[in-house]
Amino acid sequence: xxKVQQSPESLIVPEGAMTSLNCTFSDSASQYFAWYRQxxxxxxxxxxxxxxxxxxxxxxxxxxxNKASLHFSLHIRDSQxxxxxxxxxxxxxxxxYKPTFGKGTSLVVHP
Amino acid sequence: VTLLEQNPRWRLVPRGQxxxxxxxxxxxxxxxxxxYQQDLQKQLQWLFTLRSPGDKEVKSLPGADYLATRxxxxxxxLQVANMSQGRTLxxxxxxxxxxxxxxxxxxxxxxxxx
Numbered sequence: 001x002x003k004v005q006q007s008p009e010s011l012i013v014p015e016g017a018m019t020s021l022n023c024t025f026s027d028s029a030s031q032y033f034a035w036y037r038q039x040x041x042x043x044x045x046x047x048x049x050x051x052x053x054x055x056x057x058x059x060x061x062x063x064x065x066n067k068a069s070l071h072f073s074l075h076i077r078d079s080q081x082x083x084x085x086x087x088x089x090x091x092x093x094x095x096x097y098k099p100t101f102g103k104g105t106s107l108v109v110h111p
Numbered sequence: 112v113t114l115l116e117q118n119p120r121w122r123l124v125p126r127g128q129x130x131x132x133x134x135x136x137x138x139x140x141x142x143x144x145x146x147y148q149q150d151l152q153k154q155l156q157w158l159f160t161l162r163s164p165g166d167k168e169v170k171s172l173p174g175a176d177y178l179a180t181r182x183x184x185x186x187x188x189l190q191v192a193n194m195s196q197g198r199t200l201x202x203x204x205x206x207x208x209x210x211x212x213x214x215x216x217x218x219x220x221x222x223x224x225x
Contacts, residue, residue, distance in 0.1 A: 043216040101155040
């Protein structure tokens with residue numbers, strides 16, 4: 001059964017900092033990897049996804065995926081107070097497209 | 112533009128009573144519809160993905176039993192029974208299966224146990 005773990009559980013960074021969030025998974029056959037953001041009291045929102053090794057950048061957000069080390073990460077450049085939220089990573093095991101989520105990282109960006 | 116409408120938005124559920132939730136899709140370009148639950152500790156869990164009218168699935172998880180039905184191309188339903196702890200249920204839609212296209216969340220239905 002797929003296990004997905006996120007670190008750290010919580011993080012406080014100053015405005016303008018680079019923020020790095022981590023996600024590890026257990027199934028080496030995993031195919032799709034995604035990050036979601038959830039502001040307090042709101043529904044989750046899909047941020048980015050990736051399915052091949054390497055890096056993908058969209059604006060201030062970058063995903064790194066290393067399937068061999070069973071690890072992917074989200075990096076936020078020039079973090080803003082509006083980035084303060086719960087960040088969830090999700091992974092699908094090969095072939096079934098049924099995502100498993102981590103427990104989340106709570107990010108606070110202070111002005 | 113709101114893609115998904117969920118109702119009710121919240122409900123107090125007496126212990127042992129079932130509740131029926133609806134999700135209405137506003138844009139048929141995103142026909143892959145799913146249900147997710149988020150518990151009080153914010154753990155998000157995929158429940159079902161139903162693509163075609165007539166599709167039905169059941170699932171029993173710690174804390175609740177579920178029956179999901181794809182009623183039409185634009186309506187998805189979820190019956191929640193035997194709920195022992197509160198949770199929020201989210202409906203989602205996408206153009207293709209998970210991971211292959213952007214997934215959009217509805218506003219959610221918050222269930223509290225009386």
